[in-house]
Each structure stands twice: as C-alpha cells, then as structure tokens.
Amino acid sequence: MGGMTRPHVVEVPLRWSDMDAYGHVNNVQYLRLLEDARVGGLRAWNEGGPSMLEEGIVVTRHTIEYRAPLSYRPDPVAVDMWVTRVHGAGFDLGYVVRDPEAVGEAVYAVAETGLALYDFGTARPRRLGPEARAMLEPHRGEPVPLRWTAR
Amino acid sequence: MGGMTRPHVVEVPLRWSDMDAYGHVNNVQYLRLLEDARVGGLRAWNEGGPSMLEEGIVVTRHTIEYRAPLSYRPDPVAVDMWVTRVHGAGFDLGYVVRDPEAVGEAVYAVAETGLALYDFGTARPRRLGPEARAMLEPHRGEPVPLRWTAR
Amino acid sequence: MGGMTRPHVVEVPLRWSDMDAYGHVNNVQYLRLLEDARVGGLRAWNEGGPSMLEEGIVVTRHTIEYRAPLSYRPDPVAVDMWVTRVHGAGFDLGYVVRDPEAVGEAVYAVAETGLALYDFGTARPRRLGPEARAMLEPHRGEPVPLRWTAR
Amino acid sequence: MGGMTRPHVVEVPLRWSDMDAYGHVNNVQYLRLLEDARVGGLRAWNEGGPSMLEEGIVVTRHTIEYRAPLSYRPDPVAVDMWVTRVHGAGFDLGYVVRDPEAVGEAVYAVAETGLALYDFGTARPRRLGPEARAMLEPHRGEPVPLRWTAR
Numbered sequence: 001m002g003g004m005t006r007p008h009v010v011e012v013p014l015r016w017s018d019m020d021a022y023g024h025v026n027n028v029q030y031l032r033l034l035e036d037a038r039v040g041g042l043r044a045w046n047e048g049g050p051s052m053l054e055e056g057i058v059v060t061r062h063t064i065e066y067r068a069p070l071s072y073r074p075d076p077v078a079v080d081m082w083v084t085r086v087h088g089a090g091f092d093l094g095y096v097v098r099d100p101e102a103v104g105e106a107v108y109a110v111a112e113t114g115l116a117l118y119d120f121g122t123a124r125p126r127r128l129g130p131e132a133r134a135m136l137e138p139h140r141g142e143p144v145p146l147r148w149t150a151r
Numbered sequence: 152m153g154g155m156t157r158p159h160v161v162e163v164p165l166r167w168s169d170m171d172a173y174g175h176v177n178n179v180q181y182l183r184l185l186e187d188a189r190v191g192g193l194r195a196w197n198e199g200g201p202s203m204l205e206e207g208i209v210v211t212r213h214t215i216e217y218r219a220p221l222s223y224r225p226d227p228v229a230v231d232m233w234v235t236r237v238h239g240a241g242f243d244l245g246y247v248v249r250d251p252e253a254v255g256e257a258v259y260a261v262a263e264t265g266l267a268l269y270d271f272g273t274a275r276p277r278r279l280g281p282e283a284r285a286m287l288e289p290h291r292g293e294p295v296p297l298r299w300t301a302r
Numbered sequence: 303m304g305g306m307t308r309p310h311v312v313e314v315p316l317r318w319s320d321m322d323a324y325g326h327v328n329n330v331q332y333l334r335l336l337e338d339a340r341v342g343g344l345r346a347w348n349e350g351g352p353s354m355l356e357e358g359i360v361v362t363r364h365t366i367e368y369r370a371p372l373s374y375r376p377d378p379v380a381v382d383m384w385v386t387r388v389h390g391a392g393f394d395l396g397y398v399v400r401d402p403e404a405v406g407e408a409v410y411a412v413a414e415t416g417l418a419l420y421d422f423g424t425a426r427p428r429r430l431g432p433e434a435r436a437m438l439e440p441h442r443g444e445p446v447p448l449r450w451t452a453r
Numbered sequence: 454m455g456g457m458t459r460p461h462v463v464e465v466p467l468r469w470s471d472m473d474a475y476g477h478v479n480n481v482q483y484l485r486l487l488e489d490a491r492v493g494g495l496r497a498w499n500e501g502g503p504s505m506l507e508e509g510i511v512v513t514r515h516t517i518e519y520r521a522p523l524s525y526r527p528d529p530v531a532v533d534m535w536v537t538r539v540h541g542a543g544f545d546l547g548y549v550v551r552d553p554e555a556v557g558e559a560v561y562a563v564a565e566t567g568l569a570l571y572d573f574g575t576a577r578p579r580r581l582g583p584e585a586r587a588m589l590e591p592h593r594g595e596p597v598p599l600r601w602t603a604r
Binding site for chain 4: 036
C-alpha cells in the first residue's frame with residue numbers, strides 16, 4: 001500500500017470461540033472482527049463531530065480474501081481501515097487484517113465493505129452530506145489489493 | 152438466472168439470535184447461513200461417493216451483496232447453490248438467498264465463495280481430481296448476478 | 303421424568319458452527335439451542351391467544367448440566383420443554399436436550415431457565431395475569447432432574 | 454464478598470454483536486464472556502507452570518443469574534473469578550461480571566461453572582494432581598452469592 005495515506009489502525013481482540021472445529025479462526029468470524037474494527041474506527045473518526053456515521057449505516061456488500069490461517073491467541077489482530085470510495089449515498093471501506101507490529105508481519109485477510117447511509121426511522125436511504133464527506137476525506141486511500149477482482 | 156441448470160436448493164432455518172440490535176438478520180450471519188447451505192449442499196452432492204469434498208476444503212474468498220433486510224421468522228430461507236467455476240485447486244460456488252416458494256419471492260442476498268482443497272494432515276493444498284470434477288459438473292451454472300463486480 | 307405431563311418437544315437444528323475447536327458443540331451454544339427451543343415452544347403454546355408471552359420476557363437465570371458430548375450432524379436435537387414454576391412476576395422452564403426418538407436415546411443436557419415478564423416500553427417488570435397462567439398450566443411438570451442442586 | 458481473598462480480575466472486551474434484537478447484551482453471550490475470562494484467567498494462574506489446566510478441561514455445569522442489563526460500549530467488563538470448590542476430578546469457578554472500577558459500580562451477573570479434567574486423547578476423565586491443586590489454592594474464595602440456590 002505504498003503511497004497511500006497511512007491507514008487508521010484498530011486493534012481487535014480475538015475470542016477463543018472465534019475458532020471452529022478446524023482449530024482456526026472461522027472464515028465468517030473474520031467479518032465479525034471487521035464489524036468491531038468498523039465500530040471502533042468510525043467512532044474514532046467521528047470524535048467530537050456530529051453523530052452522522054455512527055448510526056444509520058447499513059452494509060450493502062462485503063468482499064474478503066483470506067491470506068493465512070489464524071488461531072486464537074491473547075494478542076489482538078491489527079486492522080488497517082481506510083476509505084476507498086465516497087459517493088452520494090454512502091462510502092466503501094478497505095481493510096487489511098494483520099499482526100500488530102510488535103507481534104509479527106503476517107497478513108490474514110484483505111477485505112472491502114460497501115456502506116449506505118440509512119434512516120431507520122423512515123426506512124429510507126439518506127444522502128451523504130458535506131460534514132460526513134469532510135470526516136471521511138482524511139482517511140481516503142488506495143484500492144484494496146484484492147486478487148480476485150483483478151481477473 | 153434464466154438459462155442455467157436449475158440450482159440445488161438448501162433450506163436453512165434462521166435462529167432468533169441471527170438478528171442484531173437493529174432487529175434484522177445481521178450481515179455477518181448471512182455468511183453463517185451460507186456455511187450451513189454449503190455443508191448441506193456438498194453432503195447431498197457427494198452422496199454415496201467418496202468423501203472428497205466434505206473434508207479438507209478451505210474458504211479462500213467471499214463476495215456478498217445484500218438485497219433486502221430479513222428478520223427472524225419460523226420459516227427457513229431457501230439458498231440456491233451452484234458451481235460457478237472449477238479449477239485445478241478448487242472451485243467457486245454461487246448462491247442466492249431467498250424466500251422458499253411457499254413463502255414469498257424476496258431475494259435477500261447473492262454471494263460467491265471461493266473454495267480450495269486442502270489436506271489438513273500435511274497442511275498443503277490438494278488437487279481437484281476427476282471424481283470431484285465429475286461430482287461438481289452437474290451443478291455448474293451461470294455467473295452470480297453481482298452488481299459490484301460489473302463496474 | 304415418570305409421572306409428569308408429557309413435555310412439549312421442540313426440534314432444534316444444529317449448525318456446523320456450533321462446534322468449537324474441540325470438535326464438540328460448544329457448551330455456550332447449548333444455551334443458544336435452548337433459546338430457539340423457547341422461541342418455538344412459547345409460540346406454539348401461545349397460538350391463537352394474546353401475545354402475552356412472546357414479547358417482553360427477560361431471562362433472569364440459567365442452570366445447565368452437561369451429560370454427554372454432542373457433535374454436529376444433520377439431525378436436529380429434540381428439546382423437551384415444560385413449566386417448573388409459576389409465580390407473580392414470571393415462570394421457570396425445564397428442558398432436556400436429547401436425541402429425537404428416531405435417532406437415539408442419548409441425553410446431552412438438562413437445564414432450567416428463570417423468566418420474568420418485562421415491559422420494554424416502560425422498562426419495568428410486569429405481572430403474570432390469569433390468561434398467561436392459563437396458558438402455562440397445561441405444560442407444568444416435575445422439577446428438572448439436576449444433580450448439582452441436590453447437594 | 455467481604456472476607457474472601459481478593460479475586461483475580463480479567464477484563465473482557467464486548468463486541469457490538471453481543472447485543473440482541475432488544476439492544477442488550479444477550480443472556481447467552483454472558484457465558485461467552487465468561488469463557489474468555491476463564492481462558493485468560495487460567496492462563497494467568499498457570500503461568501510458568503505445567504500446562505495442566507489450559508488443556509483438557511470440560512465444562513460440566515453453569516449457573517448464572519442476571520442482575521442488570523448491559524449494552525455494548527467500548528469499555529470492557531471486569532470479571533472477578535475465583536475457585537469455589539476443588540475435588541478429585543475437577544474444580545468449580547465463581548464469577549462476578551461488573552463494571553471496571555474506573556467505569557462504575559454496576560454488577561451485571563454472578564455465575565458458577567463446574568469443570569472436570571479430561572484427557573481428549575483417551576476420552577477419559579483425569580484426576581486433579583497435587584500441582585494443579587497447588588495452583589488453584591491461592592485463588593480459593595467464598596461461595597458465589599447466588600439467590601436461586603438459597604431457596
């Protein structure tokens with residue numbers, strides 16, 4: 001990811017139960033880790049500002065590629081998280097799930113999530129206003145290095 | 152999906168706990184539903200044959216697009232499942248998560264999973280042999296109607 | 303459980319992901335199975351009547367004893383469910399988690415749950431009225447055969 | 454718990470997905486939090502010693518009472534964890550799930566778990582040897598302040 005703005009890093013603790021019968025963190029649980037990275041990351045980005053992002057966001061899409069098996073350990077994983085696209089109705093986030101620097105250099109997964117702003121009260125989409133755009137702008141980065149989408 | 156071989160259908164029951172704090176089936180839990188569709192579907196495809204597919208398969212990739220919100224209900228969802236690609240080291244599955252015909256016509260998600268054959272004993276990839284290919288062949292179908300990959 | 307009213311039986315499907323890294327249905331997931339037994343059982347008991355039980359119930363207590371290990375399988379477990387106590391603010395349910403008769407005779411767990419009626423709107427407890435009592439009465443049975451509570 | 458040895462404290466982070474459709478941490482997920490408290494606590498107790506406790510333990514029983522509703526938050530919960538009983542085939546743990554001191558004074562649940570030593574290789578129970586007893590002894594405390602068992 002050379003050249004991009006340094007992405008935001010969220011440390012996400014594992015749970016023993018993230019492992020499945022194969023003794024690895026289950027592929028579905030990686031998405032659960034991304035959910036908590038998103039909750040923590042968007043809260044941090046939004047700090048002190050209007051609560052435009054924290055509520056009323058729905059996931060429209062996920063793409064995830066698995067790079068290496070991961071087993072439970074006391075050390076958290078580090079999730080790099082950045083903005084890959086902003087449009088009138090929402091934005092996309094890219095992630096790299098990896099070892100924290102103090103732990104190692106392994107990369108476990110790369111992923112992208114599409115998000116749409118939503119008003120749960122009226123059950124209708126919302127527009128992404130200038131304040132939300134301003135909040136996302138400093139976190140923009142390069143496309144997610146997915147292998148599959150390149151074909 | 153006009154024109155494709157009629158896909159295999161697996162009915163997957165919901166759990167009340169699939170809902171999150173928004174009162175909808177959580178986006179991550181859709182992948183959990185796909186996992187059970189895969190377990191049931193591959194068992195059915197493999198019936199009477201060698202247990203080539205049931206063990207030693209790892210997920211290499213998921214792509215999922217959400218089409219409509221889903222809430223808990225006693226009725227299961229129906230998951231159409233078919234083969235979108237076969238290669239030397241594995242194969243891809245496509246899915247549509249929808250209402251069973253007796254319940255309705257809603258489509259909740261479309262998705263695709265990349266799978267690789269794996270030998271957990273030696274921790275090395277395996278090749279997809281002619282028997283596995285023969286087993287998958289009757290279930291081949293069209294590409295998954297994803298919106299995002301079209302851009 | 304000789305002598306008691308024949309308990310209500312709810313069949314609850316397993317998910318592959320109910321297994322943990324030991325390859326058994328994880329002890330916590332048994333409580334998840336009981337949750338779905340409760341959702342299904344209370345709906346059945348309540349059929350055609352007022353929706354007194356289905357909404358606004360909180361769990362106040364669980365006790366569960368594990369009797370035998372269980373692994374994932376396509377066959378569901380059968381959960382016997384009955385009422386062990388009715389009081390002014392709620393009621394207790396007993397359960398036996400076992401094989402369906404067509405599958406086997408194993409007992410995997412026995413458990414009891416304390417439930418209290420709750421008004422989520424006012425965030426206050428509710429009283430158990432005569433209609434709810436009448437609904438529960440046909441399902442009363444003997445105490446749960448727990449070992450631990452006997453000491 | 455006046456008079457008892459100061460219990461070991463494990464901080465356990467919440468996940469957003471611990472909440473259910475009522476917007477509270479689901480009652481089953483409390484047992485999940487206790488699982489992680491146990492994994493962390495037993496590792497700490499066992500530090501530098503033989504790996505007698507970390508592997509080959511099965512849960513035989515849980516009792517939990519819920520004291521107050523809990524919602525997702527960035528702050529972890531604190532779990533007090535101590536030994537309530539030691540016998541030839543295992544031991545019991547007591548827990549209080551509460552706010553960390555820096556956060557508040559709420560108590561969310563009290564619970565007890567029965568554990569038995571188990572040899573997964575031979576699928577047979579194991580005896581609790583003198584080293585394991587010595588490891589547990591400093592962590593012995595008073596009975597869990599359960600309400601239900603008092604009746």
